[in-house]
Amino acid sequence: MKISAQEEYGLRCLVQLANLGDGxxxxxxxxxxxxxxxxxxxxxxxxxxxxxxxVHSTRGTKGGYFLARPADEIYLNEIIKVLDEDxxxxxxxxxxxxxxxxxxxxxxGIRPVIVGLHEIVENALSRITLAQMVGNESKVxxxxxxxxxxxxxxxxxxxxx
Amino acid sequence: MKISAQEEYGLRCLVQLANLGDGxxxxxxxxxxxxxxxxxxxxxxxxxxxxxxxVHSTRGTKGGYFLARPADEIYLNEIIKVLDEDxxxxxxxxxxxxxxxxxxxxxxGIRPVIVGLHEIVENALSRITLAQMVGNESKVxxxxxxxxxxxxxxxxxxxxx
DNA sequence: ATCAATCATTACTTTTTAGTCAAGATTGAA
DNA sequence: TTCAATCTTGACTAAAAAGTAATGATTGAT
Numbered sequence: 001m002k003i004s005a006q007e008e009y010g011l012r013c014l015v016q017l018a019n020l021g022d023g024x025x026x027x028x029x030x031x032x033x034x035x036x037x038x039x040x041x042x043x044x045x046x047x048x049x050x051x052x053x054x055v056h057s058t059r060g061t062k063g064g065y066f067l068a069r070p071a072d073e074i075y076l077n078e079i080i081k082v083l084d085e086d087x088x089x090x091x092x093x094x095x096x097x098x099x100x101x102x103x104x105x106x107x108x109g110i111r112p113v114i115v116g117l118h119e120i121v122e123n124a125l126s127r128i129t130l131a132q133m134v135g136n137e138s139k140v141x142x143x144x145x146x147x148x149x150x151x152x153x154x155x156x157x158x159x160x161x
Numbered sequence: 162m163k164i165s166a167q168e169e170y171g172l173r174c175l176v177q178l179a180n181l182g183d184g185x186x187x188x189x190x191x192x193x194x195x196x197x198x199x200x201x202x203x204x205x206x207x208x209x210x211x212x213x214x215x216v217h218s219t220r221g222t223k224g225g226y227f228l229a230r231p232a233d234e235i236y237l238n239e240i241i242k243v244l245d246e247d248x249x250x251x252x253x254x255x256x257x258x259x260x261x262x263x264x265x266x267x268x269x270g271i272r273p274v275i276v277g278l279h280e281i282v283e284n285a286l287s288r289i290t291l292a293q294m295v296g297n298e299s300k301v302x303x304x305x306x307x308x309x310x311x312x313x314x315x316x317x318x319x320x321x322x
Numbered sequence: 323a324t325c326a327a328t329c330a331t332t333a334c335t336t337t338t339t340a341g342t343c344a345a346g347a348t349t350g351a352a
Numbered sequence: 353t354t355c356a357a358t359c360t361t362g363a364c365t366a367a368a369a370a371g372t373a374a375t376g377a378t379t380g381a382t
Contacts, residue, residue: 001245001282003162003275005340012271027358040342047360059359060349076274084162109294110173112302113237114164117282121162124281133270141273166370188328201372208330221379224328328379335372342365349358 001117009037010045010083011076014054018071018130025064052082072131077122079130162278170198171206171244172237175215179232179291186225213243233292238283240291 012035016026028046032039046065049055054074057065067074127147133140173196177187189207193200207226210216215235218226228235288308294301 001162001164001168001241001279003278007162008271008275015270029358038342041340043359043361044341050360057359058349059347059357061351061357063349063358065359080162108298109176109296109301110169112298112305113289113294114169116302116305117164117285118162120281120285121278124278128274133274135270137269137273140270141277144273144277190328199372201374202370204329204331205371211330218329219379220327220329220377222327222381224379226329324382326379326381328377330377331375333372333374335370337370338368340365340367343363345361345363347358347360350356352353352355 004084006045006048007080007083009035009041010049011079013042013045014049014067014074014079014130015133017055017065017067018074018134020066025058025062025066027064031065048082049079054079054082067130070131071134072129074130075126076128076130076133077125080125165245167206167209168241168244170196170202171210172240174203174206175210175228175235175240175291176294178216178226178228179295181227186219186223186227188225192226209243210240215240215243228291231292232295233290235291236287237289237291237294238286241286 013031016031016034020026026034028039028042031046032042035042046055046057050057050065053068055065056068057063124147128144132143174192177192177195181187187195189200189203192207193203196203207216207218211218211226214229216226217229218224285308289305293304
């Protein structure tokens, strides 16, 4: 279970925009420089994010990108959903085995685990805004673990099979 | 954030073995048939799982695969770690940008989120055994959500940035 | 000893994802 | 108007993941 390059760098680009002051913008070369990727790659990511409505852009001299909404109103789960191309809903459709369709559609003990994992990830991401990701690592780390801490207040215990 | 084919089908193959009675084994063609994948593909997965010590095998007529340990002693996080090739520890090394190294090693607000997501997934998987995945979908679903339920007893609340 | 059934291993092909390139369109400034 | 800076878009290339094929090794039955 891993985050894709598209998810990670898409998110990073948005965080850069969240750092901007009012009226400021970033160009593709600037974003590329900040994130250590090529301008072409940044362009592709911003194109996706623009289509999805997270950013606006202006062309020409002094042009650039900026967030379409305030950073504290953008939750990470929305962003990831776009960058991840809605994997979950089509899980059993994207099956590539030898059979016509996924052999596990009938009754399948693994699907609830896969769906469940996506649920807890979604749940965590839905509690974090772009604005919360602005700042240094230790601050964000503390914020994230405070959220996680909600999950840990009850002593973990094994559940009978 | 998604589960890879290798993770999913590796896990599925192990669940098939967990279904067996004492002394029973499954051959590659049998596993392949049960999961709707090719025998070659099943062979590759079982090879990985064998190397990692989750299964044993015997060759020749009447040969096949069986679990190396009781299913209720194998936790999913161990399995996924092997099938996922230890993504987390090398996250910033696998960076493919234009710079020599990840530009975010110094101080990076996104890393704690990525690391944190892996933590909560790991945490969930470490509470589920292979044995718990044997059975029908609704049973496993109930089991998973009982585990998740541990996380939900305290009212979710937004945390200040 | 022979043979068929089975796993083991490596190399190869296909598909998907990631990243680049190039031509086009828009904007603002001189 | 002209031009340079900028975004936009689709096609292309490269890399990684997934899946297949082929050859070899081991085992058990006859």
